[in-house]
Amino acid sequence: MNKFDAIRSFYDSEINEGIIKVIDHPMMKALMNFCFPGVDDEVWKEQLRKTHSIRDFQCNFIYHGVQQVLEKSSEGLTTSGFEKLEKNTAYLFVSNHRDIVLDTTLLNASLFEYGLDMTSSAIGDNLVKKSFLKTLSKLNRNFLVQRGLSPRELLVSSKLLSEYMAQLLLHENRSVWIAQREGRTKDGNDETNPGVLKMIAMGSDEPNIMDYFKKIKIVPVSISYEYDPTDALKMPQLLAEANNEVYIKEKNEDFKTLLSGIIGQKKRIHIHIGDVLDTEIDDIIKNVDTTNKQVQALAQTIDDSILVNYKLWTTNFIAYDIVNNSTRFTHLYTENEKLLFERRLELRIDHEHPVAKQGFLDMYANPVVNKLKYVDALTL
Known part of the structure; x- marks a missing residue:
């Protein structure tokens, strides 16, 4: 058993088998009918049966779904900064996080349109508890971030996750997307958690982790929605926090939020790709003395890029x-x-x-x- 089997996406050799398992699932029918309105079921089923790679699945199916989402629930997606990215180069995209699925899906659709490789993307395992959703996520090159663990389990899981990200970035030349902190931004304050960076650094093969951060080519990403399709759904948690209460999610809340993000009105959307953090990391190494402070300085540098490049709407x-x-x-x-x-x-x-x-x-x-x-x- 491969050490990453518990969290990794499918290998291309497993794609067709995964598709066949879910091809007759009602949720697959709903997804494909959304992606290809008016197309007979047997047409898309035949195409799915011929699919043998993640790229083919993403380009021929998911990409069409994204176009339907944009057409039905937005006034369009604009982008900036993608021209700075080089082909056949792996990047670690560290992004602000507003919507469970759309943030990374829209980024991948944009990368595809610019002729660039799409990312492997982190997703919380709490979002894919249903077997169909787990299979779909693995078909879409998602890897799992395990949630709700004890401190001891969290340490082991974080090490595994960081090693998998290193494997993708440095050995498979595959870009990776990860949110700047756990969970979506609820209050509009996009802030990088240094703990996320420390987790990433656990996979380092460098004596100095800042040299590792240079090697994996960190690129801050700013995504903004004119209307957050899940804005009202974020309020119960804010209410609980205001009352110093522990927020407990309702059953199927994550799935409801996921669907609301897809079909809810967004109006205009913008994604900006920041510069690769290179000289910025050199400056941190030069001017900041301890590793802990260096990580905090890197988190602030990511924030600076995300916030200054964030597209503001009416x-x-x-x-x-x-x-x-x-x-x-x-x-x-x-x-x-x-x-x-x-x-x-x-x-x-x-x-x-x-x-x-x-x-x-x-x-x-x-x-x-x-x-x-x-x-x-x-x-x-």
């Missing part, structure tokens, strides 16, 4: 002005856009809970607050 400026009772950014949105945003707030939030309303507004306003730390004049 919704962000509207929320900022509402929160601060200001007219600072009224020149960047229309009265009608403001009314639409306020209508969304009214429909999606229980107004008996002021904390929920404030949390909803902060989720959209905080990206403006964060970007103002870097630049004085903000524009769309």
Whole structure:
């Protein structure tokens, strides 16, 4: 048994067998009918039976699903920075995280359009407990991050995960996507957890882990949605935290959130690819003395890139002005856009809970607050 079998995606040699196992599953039918509306079931089944690689599955099926998502629930995806990436080069994409599936799926669709290899992507095993979803994730080149472990189990799991990422990046020349911290951003503050970087470094073969971070080519990624399709679903957790309560997810909550992200209205979406962190790491090595402080400095450097390159939308400026009772950014949105945003707030939030309303507004306003730390004049 391969040491990575518990967490890895399928090998190409396993793809067809995996497809055959789920080809008649009702959820596969629903997925394919969404990807190929109006196409007879036997047509896509025949194509699936001929599929023998992850790339073929992603390009011929998942990519079409992404186009349907964009067409039905957005006003389009724009990108910037992809031209800096080199073909046949593996990168570690460290991204802010807003949506369970779309963040990485949209990145992969963009990489495909630029003629670049798609990533292997981390996903929490809590999201794929259903056997069909686990198979689908392995077909889509996801690898599992094991959740809910004891401290001892977490240490073992983190070591395995970091070694698998090193295997992909350095030996298979495969780019990897990972979120900057566990879980999606709930309050609009995109912040890298140094613990994620320490986990990644466990797979290092370098005496100095900063040299390892240079070797694996860290690229910060900023993704922003004009409307977060799961904004209201993030409120219960914020309410619990405000009341100093332990938040317990409802049954099937993750799956409901996953579906809401796919079909919920997003309006405009933007992905920016930052620069490979190279000279920045040299500066950290030169100017920061201890390993712990160096990791913290690297986390801040990733944050700097993600925040300064984060695309702000009208919704962000509207929320900022509402929160601060200001007219600072009224020149960047229309009265009608403001009314639409306020209508969304009214429909999606229980107004008996002021904390929920404030949390909803902060989720959209905080990206403006964060970007103002870097630049004085903000524009769309």
